Amino acid sequence: MMVQCKIGAIKGILPHEWITRFLFGGAVCVLAGLMSKWFGPEFGGLFLAFPAIFPAGACLVEAHERKHKARAGFDGTQRGRTVAGIDAAGAAMGCVGLAGFALVCWLSLRHLNAAAVFALATAAWFVVSMAVWRLRKSRIFRRRRPAVRQAFRPS
Amino acid sequence: MTEYIIRFLIGGAVVSIFAVLAEMLRPKSFAGLFSAAPSIALATIGITIARHGAAYAAVESRSMILAAMGFLVYASACSWVLMRKKVRALTATAALLPVWFGVSAGLLWILGARP
Numbered sequence: 001m002m003v004q005c006k007i008g009a010i011k012g013i014l015p016h017e018w019i020t021r022f023l024f025g026g027a028v029c030v031l032a033g034l035m036s037k038w039f040g041p042e043f044g045g046l047f048l049a050f051p052a053i054f055p056a057g058a059c060l061v062e063a064h065e066r067k068h069k070a071r072a073g074f075d076g077t078q079r080g081r082t083v084a085g086i087d088a089a090g091a092a093m094g095c096v097g098l099a100g101f102a103l104v105c106w107l108s109l110r111h112l113n114a115a116a117v118f119a120l121a122t123a124a125w126f127v128v129s130m131a132v133w134r135l136r137k138s139r140i141f142r143r144r145r146p147a148v149r150q151a152f153r154p155s
Numbered sequence: 156m157t158e159y160i161i162r163f164l165i166g167g168a169v170v171s172i173f174a175v176l177a178e179m180l181r182p183k184s185f186a187g188l189f190s191a192a193p194s195i196a197l198a199t200i201g202i203t204i205a206r207h208g209a210a211y212a213a214v215e216s217r218s219m220i221l222a223a224m225g226f227l228v229y230a231s232a233c234s235w236v237l238m239r240k241k242v243r244a245l246t247a248t249a250a251l252l253p254v255w256f257g258v259s260a261g262l263l264w265i266l267g268a269r270p
Contacts, residue, residue, distance in 0.1 A: 004181040013178060018171065026163035033184025036203070041211050045218025046259045048199065049226050053174045054190040055248035058233065061183060062244040070259050075216050083183055084244040085237030088230050090187015095227035101193045105200065105216035109209045114201060122197070129188045132264055137184075 012064060021056055028052045049098055054091045056082040093136055099128030158206060166198040191226060218263060225259030 028050050043058025062080040069076025102123040112120070177189035196219060203212045232254050236247045 003185050005179050006181060007179060009179045010175060010232070013175070021174045022167035022171050025174075025198075026167030026197055028170070029162040029166025030159050032195055032199055033159060034204075036215060041207075041214040042218050042263065043260075045215030046222040046225075046256075046263065048193075048196040048219040049222030049259070050195055051191075051226055051229060051248075051255060052170050052195055053177060053192065054187075054226075054230060054233075055245075055252070057174060057177050057186075057190045057238075058244040058248050060178065078241075081237050081242070081244065081262055084247075085194065085234045086183045087177075087187040087190060088214070088234035088237060088248075090184040090189075090228035091190040092227050092234060093184070094188035094191030095230060097188065098226060099192055099220050099223035100192050101196065102216050102219035105196070106213050106220065109213040109216060111202070114204050114209070118197065118236050120203070125193055129191075133185060133188055 013060070017056075017060060021053075024056065027051050046128075049095075049102065051091075054088070058087050058091075061087045090133070093132045094129045096132045097125040100128035101125035158202060162199055162202055165202070166195060169198040171192045187230075191230065221262040221266065222255075222259040223264060225255045225257075228258045229255035232239075 032047035062084040066076040066080035173192040180186035
């Protein structure tokens with residue numbers, strides 16, 4: 001399956017959506033710091049993997065798909081939800097990479113400098129996430145659920 | 156106070172960058188990988204190392220592994236609900252957020268908080 005990058009999709013993001021994401025992302029980072037300060041690094045560390053991007057992204061994907069179908073004169077409610085579900089499945093696969101990032105940080109932070117750890121951990125996140133996604137898309141695991149088939153059937 | 160202002164600005168910027176990447180990429184299952192990008196960790200671990208040292212950041216990273224597992228369960232639950240139930244994305248993602256916290260904190264409690 002070909003991966004595409006649509007630069008034009010940026011135009012579809014409304015100003016309030018940019019602001020919401022910036023404020024939410026900033027607030028979660030402050031929350032992570034405060035949790036570590038108040039309850040210690042063990043508990044505060046949990047907030048380093050807080051779902052900061054996913055909920056807003058899923059809502060945005062759903063809204064854009066619904067609008068896209070509405071412009072063509074169809075009710076895109078179910079399709080919007082299904083595409084948001086596919087996005088969520090992708091996020092679940094990305095979590096394996098996120099765990100890989102954290103594992104590299106945990107094992108190497110005491111031994112390497114911060115820049116090297118960041119580079120290694122980010123590479124680990126990307127490679128592991130891609131590997132899981134490729135594996136999921138391979139013939140071994142590929143199957144289309146009835147709900148997905150229904151949503152993509154021509155109306 | 157300055158530390159938290161820096162955290163807020165860097166965190167907001169990094170989360171926005173990954174969110175835009177997720178918006179631009181197709182197919183959506185691939186874009187979803189960027190919804191679970193280590194944005195908060197990238198934005199804050201550097202500040203944590205500068206302020207508290209590498210050992211402190213390593214302890215945080217260990218807990219992050221457990222929270223990533225919680226995120227995996229949360230995202231899978233969201234996907235299942237959105238695919239099979241007539242629920243809006245906002246409702247599903249907000250209502251299931253306690254799943255992330257419950258699994259993450261539960262794993263931390265079960266495995267113990269050893270440095």
